[in-house]
Amino acid sequence: MLKKIYHKFQSNDLIKTGSYYSLSSTINSFSKMLVGIVIMKWLNPYELGMWNAVSIFLAYIPFFQLGIQNGLSIELPVLMGNNDKDYKKYIASARWYSYFISILFLLVGIVITALSFFFTANLDLTLGIGTICVIAASTSLTLHMISTFRTSKSFDKLTKIYSIESILTLFSAYFVYKFHYYGILLFNIIVVVQHTILLFVFSPYKDIKPDFSKAFLQKLLKRGMIIMSFYQLRVLAQSFPKWIILSIGGVFQLGLFSPAMALKGMMNLLPSQINQFIQPQMGFKYGKEGKAALLWPYMKKMILFYPLLCLPFSIVVIAFMPYIIATFFPKFTASIVSIQIMSVAFIFSSYGTTHNILYTLKAYKEAYQFLFFELLGYALFPILCHWVFDVDLLSSISIGILINYIFLYLFNYFLLKKVLFLEKYNTKITDK
Incomplete structure (x- = not known):
């Protein structure tokens, strides 16, 4: 019986790929959860509350993509299923926009962080803002690249990525132990940036260069803006409990x-x-x-x-x-x-x-x-x-x-x- 199930598993590429991917992503999820639990040992509720208060704004970063990457993630498998050869032009256009937004986040981030440094006496807040800007720039690239992993073969690559990421996440937790609040800032930068780098290294369409195309960007914008509005409203909805706790109980309760x-x-x-x-x-x-x-x-x-x-x-x-x-x-x-x-x-x-x-x-x-x-x-x-x-x-x-x-x-x-x-x-x- 077990032998029959094993042969069926090995002969079905979709089930096999999906199973390995689900296993690696689950392990990655548990590694992040484990680090989240261990971090509570090293940080006090106020430090966690400060990070959670600053990081609330991370939920709104995808809005600046205007739904273009959302449109790509939805359209790409359908286009490939229909044997539509224009899918490469969609990728090139979306890639150009993601690069543009990443550079914009970095430039604006430098300005905002500098202003915060000179006009506030709160170093924790200033470094938190700088961290958010670096994460925002990296996330812009991540949102694009993850949208191009659509085929079963590309999900084999994602399995490798999540396996590597699980190990790096666990080791990066050392910085929280060593530097506490500043460590959690560094930890989050490392986790996000290394994910972006791994996606780039294993990207299935690295040969496609960024190319501005008004026509294809408009198509993705039209398709993706609707989808993005759903995603962003969902993110907004999921942030309601945080805002309720913050308004009623304050930073300390949010940390708890x-x-x-x-x-x-x-x-x-x-x-x-x-x-x-x-x-x-x-x-x-x-x-x-x-x-x-x-x-x-x-x-x-x-x-x-x-x-x-x-x-x-x-x-x-x-x-x-x-x-x-x-x-x-x-x-x-x-x-x-x-x-x-x-x-x-x-x-x-x-x-x-x-x-x-x-x-x-x-x-x-x-x-x-x-x-x-x-x-x-x-x-x-x-x-x-x-x-x-x-x-x-x-x-x-x-x-x-x-x-x-x-x-x-x-x-x-x-x-x-x-x-x-x-x-x-x-x-x-x-x-x-």
Whole structure:
């Protein structure tokens, strides 16, 4: 039986590539989560709160891409599925724009950091601003290059990248131990920049030179601006709980919430990495077949089986996190319950692996419906739970996030089940 399963695994390139990629991305996610946990041992809540306050603005960096890279990531597999040779021109145009924005971030960053140095007495803030600007420039390049990893072969390269990155992330944590707040600034620069460098080294289209093309940039802008608006509004929605804690409890409470946010970051990272593999494969299949209904079996399995994958992790967190925090991180005992609640929310995070298929189909009406409820949920549920439940601020916010995850999980399932079978997404006639 096991031998038969092994041969089936080896003979199916899609399953094999997806499995290795998922394993490497999961290990990478856990390495970052492990570092996030260890960092709590070396930093006090105020230092973590200062970094979290500064890094809130990282969520808005992709907005400056104007959706061009989002458009490329969606269009590229569909173009390749349709054997459209213009895909190289799309890549060249998007590459030119990413270089332009990166250089702009560096120049503006130098000016803002210098002004902060001369006009404020807060060195921590000044260096934090400089760090954000370096990360912004690197992220601009990353957003472009990651959009070009669309084929199964390119995901083999991503598997190598994440394997290398996991090791470098663990070693880079030394700087936090050595330099504390300044170390966490250096750590984040290293993690982001080395990821960009690795993507460049293993890039599947290094031979394509940046080339300004107004026509192709406009096409990507038209396609991507809509998608980017979804992504950015989603990022905005997910930042609501941070702003609520910051406004009610201040920097110290936000620092105490860091362990729960680290777990939430992994909750978002894992589905995002899985989606990064699933979406282009589904986009290629849709571009080739033209029938969205053929995608439903894949979407259904992902939605239903993902919670089973996450359940053991949630049980471990609930069972052992109180002992771990109390023994090794006593400064963060106030965050134990919020971490446990967030681990339950992790079970229902699979909507992040499947929801983006709506953008591939250009089902924008339904995507807007989902986004509306996501925005509303991230703002409304945490506030309501803070008012209704007689628990501490961090626990009430976590309960609100959990409720929102459960709602979005159910809503996403029934929404996709409806959309994928609509006639307008199943009209292409094929021989198959």
